[in-house]
Amino acid sequence: MKTYKFLQADLDALKRTRDALMCSLQERGQDMKEATMQGAETWHDNAPFEEAKGEFSRLQFQCDKFNDLIRRAAIVEVTDVAAKQVGIGSEITFREGEKERTVKIGSYIPQTDSGTISYDAPVAKILMGAKGGKVKGIIHGRTVEYTIKRITRWI
Numbered sequence: 001m002k003t004y005k006f007l008q009a010d011l012d013a014l015k016r017t018r019d020a021l022m023c024s025l026q027e028r029g030q031d032m033k034e035a036t037m038q039g040a041e042t043w044h045d046n047a048p049f050e051e052a053k054g055e056f057s058r059l060q061f062q063c064d065k066f067n068d069l070i071r072r073a074a075i076v077e078v079t080d081v082a083a084k085q086v087g088i089g090s091e092i093t094f095r096e097g098e099k100e101r102t103v104k105i106g107s108y109i110p111q112t113d114s115g116t117i118s119y120d121a122p123v124a125k126i127l128m129g130a131k132g133g134k135v136k137g138i139i140h141g142r143t144v145e146y147t148i149k150r151i152t153r154w155i
Contacts, residue, residue, distance in 0.1 A: 010107035018066040028056040091154040094146040
């Protein structure tokens with residue numbers, strides 16, 4: 001079973017999002033109940049019921065996805081992050097040709113900091129584990145080469 005790496009703050013944020021979805025799910029269930037009591041047609045040809053049912057299904061699918069991620073989450077401790085090697089929690093400055101970029105590598109679904117990319121993103125996959133210098137990889141069928149200038153911790 002695949003596990004997904006999370007910083008504790010990102011996993012907590014994911015759980016809060018899931019809990020908010022659960023509240024919305026309960027509200028849509030109540031809407032479906034009320035829609036069945038509004039006329040002779042309890043569910044057949046009942047537009048409010050159909051609308052609430054569609055929204056309920058969409059929310060249930062999202063909740064199921066989030067619950068699966070939460071079940072398979074593995075917490076990454078700050079002490080697991082090496083300052084000399086790219087990993088989750090690293091901020092990396094690198095060059096691709098003449099263009100210089102700085103990225104922060106975070107959880108599978110980073111939520112705590114804008115500008116943070118997932119360790120599962122194509123760029124991060126190439127950088128992960130590097131200790132500096134040049135790294136090569138393929139993104140969308142194109143070979144890329146990055147020159148790592150600096151690795152620091154951002155957490």
